[in-house]
Amino acid sequence: VRSRGEATAVAGVMLMVTLAVIVASFPLGPVARRLPLAVAIPTLLLLAFELGREVRLARERHGAERRGAEAPPAQCPSAACGGGATAPRIPNVQCGGGASAPRIPRRHSSERVLFGWIGVLLALVVIAGMAAGVPLFLLAYMRVHFRESWRASLLLSGAIALLLAAGLQYLLGVPLHPGVIGGWLEAAR
Amino acid sequence: MIEATAAAAVEGAAIAFSWPNILYPLAGTLLAMAVAFLPGVSGVTLMALALPFTLTWEPLPAVLLFGGLVGGATFMGSVTAILFNVPGTGPSAATLLDGYPLAQQGQARTALGCAALSSALGSTVGVLLLVALVPFMTGAILAFGAPELLLLVAWGLVAIAVITRGGIVRAGVATGLGLLLSFVGHDPVTGELRFTSGTLFLWDGISLVPAMLGLFSIAEMVSLGVSGRESISGVGTADRLTGSVIAGARAVFQHFGLFLRSSVIGTVVGAIPGIGGTVASFLAYGHAAQSAKDGGRFGRGDIRGVLAPEAAHDAKDAGALVPVLAFGIPGSDATAVLMAALVLHGLAPGRELMTTELPLVFALIWSLFLSNWVTSLLGLALVSPLARLTAVRVGVVVPLVLALATVGAFAEQHRVGDVVIATVFGAAGYYMKKHGWPRIPLVVALLLGPSLERHLHVTLRLHTLDRLDLAARPLLLLLGVLLAATLLWPLVARRGRLEVGT
Numbered sequence: 001v002r003s004r005g006e007a008t009a010v011a012g013v014m015l016m017v018t019l020a021v022i023v024a025s026f027p028l029g030p031v032a033r034r035l036p037l038a039v040a041i042p043t044l045l046l047l048a049f050e051l052g053r054e055v056r057l058a059r060e061r062h063g064a065e066r067r068g069a070e071a072p073p074a075q076c077p078s079a080a081c082g083g084g085a086t087a088p089r090i091p092n093v094q095c096g097g098g099a100s101a102p103r104i105p106r107r108h109s110s111e112r113v114l115f116g117w118i119g120v121l122l123a124l125v126v127i128a129g130m131a132a133g134v135p136l137f138l139l140a141y142m143r144v145h146f147r148e149s150w151r152a153s154l155l156l157s158g159a160i161a162l163l164l165a166a167g168l169q170y171l172l173g174v175p176l177h178p179g180v181i182g183g184w185l186e187a188a189r
Numbered sequence: 190m191i192e193a194t195a196a197a198a199v200e201g202a203a204i205a206f207s208w209p210n211i212l213y214p215l216a217g218t219l220l221a222m223a224v225a226f227l228p229g230v231s232g233v234t235l236m237a238l239a240l241p242f243t244l245t246w247e248p249l250p251a252v253l254l255f256g257g258l259v260g261g262a263t264f265m266g267s268v269t270a271i272l273f274n275v276p277g278t279g280p281s282a283a284t285l286l287d288g289y290p291l292a293q294q295g296q297a298r299t300a301l302g303c304a305a306l307s308s309a310l311g312s313t314v315g316v317l318l319l320v321a322l323v324p325f326m327t328g329a330i331l332a333f334g335a336p337e338l339l340l341l342v343a344w345g346l347v348a349i350a351v352i353t354r355g356g357i358v359r360a361g362v363a364t365g366l367g368l369l370l371s372f373v374g375h376d377p378v379t380g381e382l383r384f385t386s387g388t389l390f391l392w393d394g395i396s397l398v399p400a401m402l403g404l405f406s407i408a409e410m411v412s413l414g415v416s417g418r419e420s421i422s423g424v425g426t427a428d429r430l431t432g433s434v435i436a437g438a439r440a441v442f443q444h445f446g447l448f449l450r451s452s453v454i455g456t457v458v459g460a461i462p463g464i465g466g467t468v469a470s471f472l473a474y475g476h477a478a479q480s481a482k483d484g485g486r487f488g489r490g491d492i493r494g495v496l497a498p499e500a501a502h503d504a505k506d507a508g509a510l511v512p513v514l515a516f517g518i519p520g521s522d523a524t525a526v527l528m529a530a531l532v533l534h535g536l537a538p539g540r541e542l543m544t545t546e547l548p549l550v551f552a553l554i555w556s557l558f559l560s561n562w563v564t565s566l567l568g569l570a571l572v573s574p575l576a577r578l579t580a581v582r583v584g585v586v587v588p589l590v591l592a593l594a595t596v597g598a599f600a601e602q603h604r605v606g607d608v609v610i611a612t613v614f615g616a617a618g619y620y621m622k623k624h625g626w627p628r629i630p631l632v633v634a635l636l637l638g639p640s641l642e643r644h645l646h647v648t649l650r651l652h653t654l655d656r657l658d659l660a661a662r663p664l665l666l667l668l669g670v671l672l673a674a675t676l677l678w679p680l681v682a683r684r685g686r687l688e689v690g691t
Contacts, residue, residue, distance in 0.1 A: 006620070006623075006624070007624040010620045010621070010624050010626070014362065014366060017366065017369075018365070018366070018369065021369050021372075021384060024383075024384050025383075028376075028381060028383060029376075029379055029381055031376065031378050031379050031381075031646075032376040032378075032379050032381040032383055033383075035368075035372065035641075035642050035645060036369060036372045036383065036384075039365050039368045039369055039372075040365070040369055042361075042365065043361070043362055043365030043366065043369065046358050046361050046362045046365065047362055049358060050358055050359065050362060110414065110415040111411065111415050111619075114411045114414045114415060115411070115616065117591075118407070118411075118591065118612055118615065121591060121592070121595055122595075122608060122609065122612060125595060125599075125605065125608060126605060130596065130599060134592045134595060134596060135592075137588070137591075137592060138588050138589065138592050141587075141588040141591075142584060142585070142588050145584075145588075146582075146583070146584030146585075146587075146588070147584070148582075148584045148585065152585065156585065156588075156589060160589075160592055160593075164596065168596070168600060174600050174603065175603055176599075177599060177603070177605050
């Protein structure tokens with residue numbers, strides 16, 4: 001149900017973006033708004049159709065869940081599982097053929113953790129700058145989250161630091177973002 | 190005329206393949222291949238960087254070097270598309286549709302082998318067609334005005350929406366959203382600012398590189414991170430990877446007709462200025478999907494889905510030279526820099542270049558040809574070590590690709606805002622992938638949106654001035670028919686399947 005709700009939310013966000021474009025088009029001149037409106041209106045109609053479908057599917061799924069909750073506990077059909085063990089009422093979760101504990105999906109929390117780490121990367125780039133922030137992120141993410149060895153983590157973050165400094169900044173002349181700290185240091189100098 | 194062209198082609202080959210001239214395209218190729226793995230630094234960036242260094246050179250070495258730079262980056266963009274679902278260039282986006290699923294099934298070697306051979310042979314067909322058609326192509330290119338280009342871009346967008354998995358409604362929505370995002374920034378006619386929310390950063394619109402890095406690489410890494418897989422291919426060690434280079438190379442000869450047709454599509458579409466390789470690759474992919482008699486497993490790992498766009502992608506490089514050399518109209522960023530290099534060395538594109546300097550023009554074409562073969566042969570030699578990357582642990586791949594994507598998003602225009610754009614597109618791409626929304630139509634629409642709008646404005650202006658005579662434009666009618674047929678194809682195919690089912 002939560003996944004269907006999320007699917008509805010995704011379609012809803014797209015609908016809001018399209019609506020925002022339509023609203024923002026009205027103050028524009030007739031030439032500038034011509035194509036945006038010509039694209040946004042059919043897109044909005046298609047999205048409304050898709051959103052309606054998502055809502056209907058979510059309702060059907062919710063109804064099926066409720067009916068499932070009122071029914072007696074389901075039996076696991078797997079012989080390897082004992083054939084008669086009580087299966088947990090968790091949607092889309094297989095018994096796992098012999099495993100005593102059900103595999104509870106932890107997909108959602110992992111998504112949050114992953115996006116959290118991407119946020120850390122963004123913050124490090126803004127604060128410490130590109131040359132220090134990216135290798136620092138790599139070291140922390142590999143070591144803390146994935147529990148990779150110190151050797152692998154240091155080696156890879158060192159290689160990235162070298163690529164940024166020697167490859168991009170020195171050889172190709174790409175100026176790396178100094179970050180807030182880099183800006184302070186520059187000002188102090 | 191034909192004899193003179195053939196003689197110039199032979200003379201050009203003698204110039205390009207003689208010692209030490211051959212070193213220039215080889216050096217350009219190796220440089221482009223090496224840089225293609227650096228995030229955010231495309232072959233175009235390298236060409237732009239090389240421009241000032243070659244100013245003091247004679248025209249010939251410079252022309253040969255630039256031919257090598259153009260060809261070198263093409264295949265490497267497809268390598269990252271197959272291995273990591275990250276298209277190195279716009280046209281490589283068509284390769285990932287089936288290339289990445291093959292890599293996920295542990296068959297990266299097959300996909301890379303097929304891509305390498307298909308690219309090399311595709312460029313050969315492109316060059317041979319170019320040599321044969323140079324005397325006639327200039328007239329054909331002039332037949333493409335703004336209305337024809339408008340329909341061609343629209344056809345490309347519709348073909349992509351129709352062939353993408355996930356349903357035509359969702360593909361239509363993704364195309365619409367991509368177009369709307371491409372309208373952010375200045376209006377091309379009035380200069381009015383649109384959808385920038387008063388932000389200076391958005392005045393030039395949304396850059397394609399951070400959007401692509403977000404939609405594909407960041408989204409893919411989040412998806413891989415939460416999937417619980419050991420690695421991209423799902424196996425812990427490279428020894429358990431299946432597939433072989435030979436099987437991939439054999440696929441090119443098994444589907445030789447498709448390969449030839451895709452190469453012709455690439456050369457012809459590549460020769461049309463302002464369209465670029467993305468439409469060529471997707472039209473070839475669409476042709477492969479539509480012409481497959483067995484229905485195929487397109488989108489789930491069909492080798493023909495790698496073969497067709499790769500052949501078209503490399504064949505278009507040769508075709509793309511025609512409008513640059515004959516009219517001075519660059520069809521892409523790479524050909525624009527190439528044209529700048531020619532002009533800086535006193536070689537003005539146009540009739541004179543195509544007559545008195547024809548051997549030099551052919552030296553450039555052969556340099557491109559050599560570069561495509563060297564890239565593909567090196568690619569074939571590197572297939573096994575490259576395929577091993579799909580067996581590297583998630584704990585290494587995810588942090589590394591996220592870091593490289595961040596650097597790549599920043600490197601193009603040196604703006605931290607682009608890193609934010611990449612992150613936003615990363616989140617959008619992840620949820621789109623999770624809930625079955627196709628991302629390819631969005632990114633292609635983002636790429637082709639400005640071109641669509643520009644040609645629409647000119648077409649409408651022609652119509653207002655009563656200078657749009659449909660009877661005098663048979664090409665326009667032909668493109669209209671092709672567009673309508675592509676739109677109706679899903680209905681016909683569905684009805685056919687129903688009849689077969691009953």
